[in-house]
Amino acid sequence: MNPGRRAFLGRALVAGTASALYGCTDARRWEREAVRQTPRSRVAILPASTYDESLVDVVLRGLQLFRLPLVGKRVVLKPNLVEHDPNGLVNTHPALVAAAIEAFRRVGAQQVIVAEGPGHYRDTEDLLTATGLHAILREHRTRYVDLNNDDVRAVRMGSHYTTLQRLYLPETLLDADLLVSMPKLKTHHWAGVTLALKNMFGCIPGAIYGWPKNVLHWAGIHESIVDINSTLQIPRFAIVDAIVGMEGNGPIQGEARRCGALVFGDDLVAVDATAARLMTVDPRRIRYLAEAGRFLGNVAEERVEQIGDTIDRLRQDFRVLPQFQPLKSFA
Amino acid sequence: MISLAPLITSQNRDGGWGSQPGRVSSTEITALATLALGRLDTPDARLSAADGVRWLSDRQHDDGGWPVSARVSDATWATSLAVLALDALGGGPDAAVRGARWLLRRTPRRPGFAMSLLNRLAPEAASVRLNWDLKGWPWVEECAAFVEPTCYAVLALKRLRRHLPGAGATERIHEAEGMVYDRMCVDGGWNYGNSVVLGAQLAPYADVTAIALLALAEHRARDANQRSLRVLRAMLDRVDSGLALAWSVLCLSAYGEDVTPLRARLLAGYARTAFLGETKVLALALLALSGGAETFQT
Numbered sequence: 001m002n003p004g005r006r007a008f009l010g011r012a013l014v015a016g017t018a019s020a021l022y023g024c025t026d027a028r029r030w031e032r033e034a035v036r037q038t039p040r041s042r043v044a045i046l047p048a049s050t051y052d053e054s055l056v057d058v059v060l061r062g063l064q065l066f067r068l069p070l071v072g073k074r075v076v077l078k079p080n081l082v083e084h085d086p087n088g089l090v091n092t093h094p095a096l097v098a099a100a101i102e103a104f105r106r107v108g109a110q111q112v113i114v115a116e117g118p119g120h121y122r123d124t125e126d127l128l129t130a131t132g133l134h135a136i137l138r139e140h141r142t143r144y145v146d147l148n149n150d151d152v153r154a155v156r157m158g159s160h161y162t163t164l165q166r167l168y169l170p171e172t173l174l175d176a177d178l179l180v181s182m183p184k185l186k187t188h189h190w191a192g193v194t195l196a197l198k199n200m201f202g203c204i205p206g207a208i209y210g211w212p213k214n215v216l217h218w219a220g221i222h223e224s225i226v227d228i229n230s231t232l233q234i235p236r237f238a239i240v241d242a243i244v245g246m247e248g249n250g251p252i253q254g255e256a257r258r259c260g261a262l263v264f265g266d267d268l269v270a271v272d273a274t275a276a277r278l279m280t281v282d283p284r285r286i287r288y289l290a291e292a293g294r295f296l297g298n299v300a301e302e303r304v305e306q307i308g309d310t311i312d313r314l315r316q317d318f319r320v321l322p323q324f325q326p327l328k329s330f331a
Numbered sequence: 332m333i334s335l336a337p338l339i340t341s342q343n344r345d346g347g348w349g350s351q352p353g354r355v356s357s358t359e360i361t362a363l364a365t366l367a368l369g370r371l372d373t374p375d376a377r378l379s380a381a382d383g384v385r386w387l388s389d390r391q392h393d394d395g396g397w398p399v400s401a402r403v404s405d406a407t408w409a410t411s412l413a414v415l416a417l418d419a420l421g422g423g424p425d426a427a428v429r430g431a432r433w434l435l436r437r438t439p440r441r442p443g444f445a446m447s448l449l450n451r452l453a454p455e456a457a458s459v460r461l462n463w464d465l466k467g468w469p470w471v472e473e474c475a476a477f478v479e480p481t482c483y484a485v486l487a488l489k490r491l492r493r494h495l496p497g498a499g500a501t502e503r504i505h506e507a508e509g510m511v512y513d514r515m516c517v518d519g520g521w522n523y524g525n526s527v528v529l530g531a532q533l534a535p536y537a538d539v540t541a542i543a544l545l546a547l548a549e550h551r552a553r554d555a556n557q558r559s560l561r562v563l564r565a566m567l568d569r570v571d572s573g574l575a576l577a578w579s580v581l582c583l584s585a586y587g588e589d590v591t592p593l594r595a596r597l598l599a600g601y602a603r604t605a606f607l608g609e610t611k612v613l614a615l616a617l618l619a620l621s622g623g624a625e626t627f628q629t
Contacts, residue, residue: 212477
C-alpha cells in the first residue's frame with residue numbers, strides 16, 4: 001500500500017472513530033447538585049500588557065468587580081505548571097501568581113495557598129525553581145502544595161460523561177473556600193484549547209492516576225474535563241493569563257501569541273467561552289465546553305455579560321493545528 | 332551527611348511515611364524511607380526501618396499487590412517499590428515473591444482495534460510514536476505502560492527473578508527493557524514516556540533518565556545507554572533538584588562514575604531548600620548518600 005493511500009485510510013479511520021466518539025449526547029448525564037448554571041454570567045477582560053508589579057492592581061480590579069466574599073477565607077490558587085520552559089510560554093507566568101497572592105491577601109483572604117499537580121513531571125523542586133515560582137513563594141511566604149501527592153478523599157461523581165465511579169481529590173482543594181483556576185491561554189493538541197476547565201486536570205493526584213493521568217485519556221479528555229469540573233463542588237473563580245498565550249501545537253510546543261489581557265470570572269464555563277473567543281475559536285464547537293454549557297455554566301454569548309474591555313478589541317487569530325481548524329469561528 | 336532526624340521524626344505512628352510530615356502513609360514513600368534507613372547502622376534507623384517493614388507487610392493485599400496509600404484500595408505501581416524494600420530488608424521472601432508474581436500478572440492496556448489498525452496501516456498518521464506491542468507496566472490498572480513504573484517493575488523483578496523460575500520473569504524483563512528503549516527520546520534520555528507527539532520531539536527529564544538508566548544498567552555498553560548518560564550529564568548542568576540529583580547519584584554510581592561532585596551538590600541543595608519538605612526526596616537523598624545504588628543492582 002502506498003504511503004498516500006495509507007495516510008488517507010488512516011485519516012478516514014480517525015474521522016470515523018471521532019464521529020462515533022463525538023456523537024450527540026442528548027441525555028442528561030449530571031447529578032442535580034452539580035448544576036451551577038445561572039441565567040446570566042459575567043466575565044471581565046482587563047487589559048494587561050506586561051508581567052510586572054502593575055499586575056497586582058489589575059488583579060485587584062478584577063476581584064473587586066466580582067465582590068467575592070473573601071475575608072477570613074482560605075484561597076487556593078491553581079496555576080498551570082507543566083515543565084521547565086526556557087521561553088516562559090508553557091506555564092502560567094509566576095509574576096501573575098505573585099500578583100494574585102498579593103491581591104487576594106489585600107482583599108482579606110486569611111490564607112492563600114498555591115497548588116498544582118503537574119501532569120508529566122514529578123520533580124516539583126525543579127519545576128518551581130526553573131519557573132521562578134520558588135523565589136516568589138519564598139518572598140511572599142506562601143505555602144505550595146503538590147496536588148499529585150496530597151492526601152485524598154473519594155468523591156462521588158457530579159456527572160457521568162466517563163465511566164469513572166469516583167474521583168480521589170486532594171484534601172487541600174476539598175477544604176478550600178475558593179479554588180482559583182489560573183490557566184495560560186493556550187491551544188491544546190488533544191482538546192483544542194486549554195483554559196480554566198482543562199486546567200483542573202492538575203487537581204487529579206498523579207500518585208493515584210499516574211503521570212500522565214492516563215486514566216483520564218482513556219476515559220476521554222472532553223468527558224474527563226466535564227466530570228472533574230462537575231465533581232469539584234467547591235466555589236471557584238478563574239484568572240486567565242492571556243497576556244502572552246500560546247498558539248499552534250500547544251500546550252507545550254506552540255509559539256507565543258500576545259493578547260494583552262487577563263480574563264476574570266466566577267463561571268468557569270463562561271470564562272473559557274470568552275477566552276476561546278479571544279483566540280477566535282468558537283466555544284460551541286469545543287465538545288467539553290458545549291457539554292459544560294448545558295449545566296455547569298454559560299457558553300452562549302447572549303448569556304455572558306462582558307465587562308471591562310471588549311473581545312473585539314483584543315481578539316487574536318490564534319493558529320491551531322489542522323485537525324482543529326473547524327473550531328475556528330471566523331477563519 | 333544529611334541528618335536522619337527529619338526522616339525518623341516524620342514517620343507516622345502507624346510505621347509508614349507520607350509525602351510530607353503529617354500526611355497519610357504512602358507505599359512509595361514508606362518503601363523508599365525504609366530502604367534508606369535500612370542501610371544506616373544506628374539504633375534509631377534500625378527501629379524505624381523495622382516499623383516501616385511492618386507497615387509494608389501489613390498493607391500487602393491477598394493477591395500480592397500494594398495500594399498507593401491506606402486511603403486507596405486498588406493495588407498499583409507502588410508494588411514494585413514495596414517488593415524492592417522487602418527484598419532488601421528481609422520482610423519475608425514470600426511477601427516480596429508474591430509481590431513480584433503480582434507484577435508478572437499485570438499487563439498494560441493496549442490500544443483498541445481502530446488505533447491498532449491505524450498504527451499498522453498508517454503509522455505516520457498516529458499521534459504518538461511508540462511500539463504498542465512491547466509490554467511494560469502502567470501506573471494504574473487498565474492504562475498504557477509508561478517509563479517510570481516499568482523501570483521500577485524491571486528493577487524489582489531483576490532482584491526477585493532468582494525466586495521465580497519458570498514464571499516468565501526473564502522474558503518479561505527483556506520485553507520491558509525493549510519497551511523502555513522504544514520510548515527513549517530522539518537524542519537520548521527519557522521523559523514520562525513519549526518521545527514524539529504529533530511529529531514534535533519531546534525533551535527528556537533528568538530524574539526519569541536516571542531511573543531508566545538504572546533499570547538498564549546491565550546494558551551499559553549499548554550506544555543508547557551511553558548517549559543517554561551524556562544527556563543526563565548535560566541536564567545536570569541545569570537541574571539542581573534533590574530528586575534529580577539523588578536518582579543521578581544512584582544511577583551514575585551503578586555505572587561506576589565518580590559521583591563526589593553530585594553528592595556535594597545534593598548536600599548543598601538540602602541545606603538550601605530542605606527539598607521543600609518532600610519526604611520522598613529526603614529518603615532518596617539518604618539512600619544515595621549511603622551508597623544505596625546496590626539496592627537496585629542484581
